[in-house]
Amino acid sequence: MDTATAFDPQAFKTATRNQWEKAARGWNDHTPRIRAWLRGATDAMLDMARVRRGARVLDVAAGAGDQTLDIAALVGPEGFVLATDLSPAILDFARANAQRAGFRNVETRAADGEKLPVEAATFDAAVCRLGLMFFPDPAQGLREMHRALKPGGGVCTLVFSKPEANPCITILLSTALRHAGLPGRDPYQPGGLLSLGKPGLLDGMFRAAGFNDVASTRIDAPFRLPSARHYLEFIRASASPIQQILGKLDAGAAAAAWAEMEQRLGEFDTPDGWEGPNELLLTAARR
Numbered sequence: 001m002d003t004a005t006a007f008d009p010q011a012f013k014t015a016t017r018n019q020w021e022k023a024a025r026g027w028n029d030h031t032p033r034i035r036a037w038l039r040g041a042t043d044a045m046l047d048m049a050r051v052r053r054g055a056r057v058l059d060v061a062a063g064a065g066d067q068t069l070d071i072a073a074l075v076g077p078e079g080f081v082l083a084t085d086l087s088p089a090i091l092d093f094a095r096a097n098a099q100r101a102g103f104r105n106v107e108t109r110a111a112d113g114e115k116l117p118v119e120a121a122t123f124d125a126a127v128c129r130l131g132l133m134f135f136p137d138p139a140q141g142l143r144e145m146h147r148a149l150k151p152g153g154g155v156c157t158l159v160f161s162k163p164e165a166n167p168c169i170t171i172l173l174s175t176a177l178r179h180a181g182l183p184g185r186d187p188y189q190p191g192g193l194l195s196l197g198k199p200g201l202l203d204g205m206f207r208a209a210g211f212n213d214v215a216s217t218r219i220d221a222p223f224r225l226p227s228a229r230h231y232l233e234f235i236r237a238s239a240s241p242i243q244q245i246l247g248k249l250d251a252g253a254a255a256a257a258w259a260e261m262e263q264r265l266g267e268f269d270t271p272d273g274w275e276g277p278n279e280l281l282l283t284a285a286r287r
Contacts (some may be wrong), residue, residue, distance in 0.1 A: 009136035012191050013086065013112065016134060019244060020087035026237030028064040028093040033234060035066050037223050038129070041158055041280050042067050044219060045127055046074060048284035049156035055124040058148050059083040060113045060141070061131020065094025065106075071127070072103040082118065084111040085131075114140040121150045128157045133196045142209035149287040155211065156284040161218055162197040163187045165279035168223070169194060171264050172235065176245040179257035193241060202283045211285035223276040228265035231276055232258060 020027075027034075035042075046067070051057055053076045059068050062083035071081045083098075085091050088110040098106040111117050113128070114137055126145045135141045145155050163170050170187070177184060187194040188201075196202050206214040225231050235242055236258075246254045268276050 007190055012136050017086045021089040023238050024087060024090035024093055030234050030237055031064060031066050037221060041219050041221050042070060044282055045129060045156045045158050046070060048282060049125045049127050050154035051125050054078045056080045058123045058126040060128040061085055062094055063090050065097050067129050068094055068106060069101050072106050077105055079105055081106045083108045086112060114144060116144045116148055118148045120147050123148050124150055124153050126155045130158055132157045133159045133193060134191055136190050138196060139205045142205055146210045146287055151287055153287045156282060159196045159281050160194050161279040161281040163194050168276040172242050172261055175261050176242045176257055180245050180249060197281060206283060206285045214285040216281055216283045219280050219282060221278045221280045223278055225274050227274050228262050232262055
């Protein structure tokens with residue numbers, strides 16, 4: 001959605017759900033790469049949310065459930081994990097992955113993160129890994145997590161930080177928009193990859209939602225792959241906004257855009273492969 005178009009939250013949710021329905025298998029197939037990329041950040045997120053043995057944990061925008069399995073292992077058989085996502089198709093993979101791993105303490109439920117189908121004060125912890133920035137109204141998503149938590153319960157979200165610390169994303173977006181003939185975007189507009197990266201923004205949202213002890217931490221999470229082409233294969237297999245931007249171009253025009261992205265991303269080549277800089281923002285709090 002470009003800056004000249006009025007933002008329609010419901011239309012945005014529908015488009016996002018449809019995109020993830022199509023991308024579910026590709027995202028799941030890339031789980032080993034995603035897991036390696038986000039290993040340190042995921043461990044920090046679960047620790048900051050105080051995910052502990054025996055806890056009931058809410059995993060919002062869980063996707064294919066990579067981090068859900070980590071949670072299930074931490075809480076043990078006496079604990080419980082509810083994984084929610086807007087896309088039923090991607091939750092099918094989360095459910096199958098949990099069953100394959102032998103976890104019987106995981107439940108999946110298709111749900112809008114801004115209107116969670118859970119009882120109030122029934123969870124000990126809540127997490128949301130790289131999902132909150134896609135919410136049309138992230139403040140409402142935080143209010144829902146607050147409602148779901150027991151008093152004293154912990155929460156931690158993981159999003160991309162400011163644009164200048166995430167050059168791979170800015171390269172992708174600027175190149176795609178130019179090839180699509182669209183104007184530049186405010187990186188902080190609702191629903192974008194970088195929408196919650198403005199310093200202090202999330203802290204204020206957490207406090208407004210009723211949380212206490214709010215603290216944010218930035219963490220470097222470089223994406224290490226054999227080449228920029230491998231990174232673009234991952235982007236093309238996900239429900240990235242890049243896919244939505246280029247989706248209306250003919251095959252030749254889209255191919256030209258992808259080729260330029262690969263060329264520009266080549267600046268992150270190293271003697272040992274490709275290393276794309278990313279900075280993530282962990283925000284933790286207590287109800």
